[in-house]
Amino acid sequence: MANVTQEKIMAEITREQVEEAIKRYIEPHLETDLVTAKSVKDVAIDNGKVTVDVVLGFPAKGVHGAIADAVKSAVESIDGVSDCDVRIDTKVVAHSVQKSLKPIDNVKNIIAVASGKGGVGKSTTAVNLALALSTEGARVGILDADIYGPSQPRMLGISGQPESKDGKSLEPMTSYELQAMSIGFLIDEETPMIWRGPMVTQALEQLLNDTNWDELDYLVIDLPPGTGDTQLTLAQKVPVSGAIVVTTPQDIALLDARKGFKMFEKVEVPVLGIVENMSIHICSQCGHEEHIFGEGGGRRMAEQYGVNFLGALPLETRIREETDSGKPTVVAEPDARPSQIYREIARKAAAKLSRQAKSYASKFPNIVIQNN
Secondary structure, three states, X not given: OHHHHHHHHHHOOOHHHHHHHHOOOEEOOOOEEOOOOOXXXXXXXXXXXXXXXXXXXXOOHHHHXXXXXXXXXXXXXXXXXXXXXXXXEEOOOOEOOOOOOOOOOOEEEEEEEEOOOOOOOHHHHHHHHHHHHHHOOXXXXXXXXXXXXXXXXXXXXXXXXOOOOOOOOEOOEEEOOEEEEEHHHOOOOOOOOOOOHHHHHHHHHHHHHOEOOOOEEEEEEEOXXXXXXXXXXXXXXXXXXXXXXXXXXXXXXXXXXXXXXXXXXXXXXXEEEEEEOOOOEEOOOOOOEEOOOOOOHHHHHHHHHOOOEEEEOOEOHHHHHHHHOOOOHHHHOOOOHHHHHHHHHHHHHHHHHHXXXXXXXXXXXXXXXXXX
């Protein structure tokens, strides 16, 4: 009789029950449950054994195990479920950009990393976030949009010039599985770029559009500081899916960061969140912690504008040393605390982007008029 009752309980397990159980788990990066986020793609039930297929819209290799354990625990709490197998995969799709633009070929999403002023560690943050996205399982590139002061070649330890197979386009340089392009690859490191605004914006467009990017999930653009010609070109001509604003807790940095935020707001580029760099100084000798640039400014700015606070990074000597030596922290010390913070910021930003409207530009047919 007990066996019959058990078989009846097993037979009555439904997909709806499984999904209701999964809904009790709020995935921290998505800030919602996996069912509502449409990440649960299939549920198979066989005599008390349940198999759940989860497809995330953002790269998250570092937390696949935690997500699988949470889903498994939730499903196995259902009466009659004897075992639950959770399979997790990732599929990054293109998301909507400014209304007048469409995504460029071979690049699903462009993420701009910006700051209102220089000296806040934006380029260091940009390269480590790009490497973090790659480490989490995405195909990633980085475009150094600072024509006057390109820094990515040195940060990535790349020397030499890019190839051009057809004399018209450039092949991206590669470092740590990251595709990269910068004006710094085309000129001597000590040669100043004495160009006016129109030449700078034209160079940016060429570096973006004339590079043969190879099937990227994300292209991170390291913007120069400010809200001038380069930023305006990016807003008007470059299809950006989202932006990340980097600041320090210092009031003067936050003033300029707000200008950067407002610029993206005006041109209808969603801000994925705020990163607070140099949040706290940790003495390398005694371990004493001190907020030398102020405390909590980035978080307060995020709360003020209703956007995500993606994370706070410490002011540490090794981050500067590793980046200057051409091996950024995420690859130099993958298990170190700063690397884990960069990866968490990358997951949060990509998860935020994954919940935005998708782009269907690639599905629209091209209309060709022929004279017969």
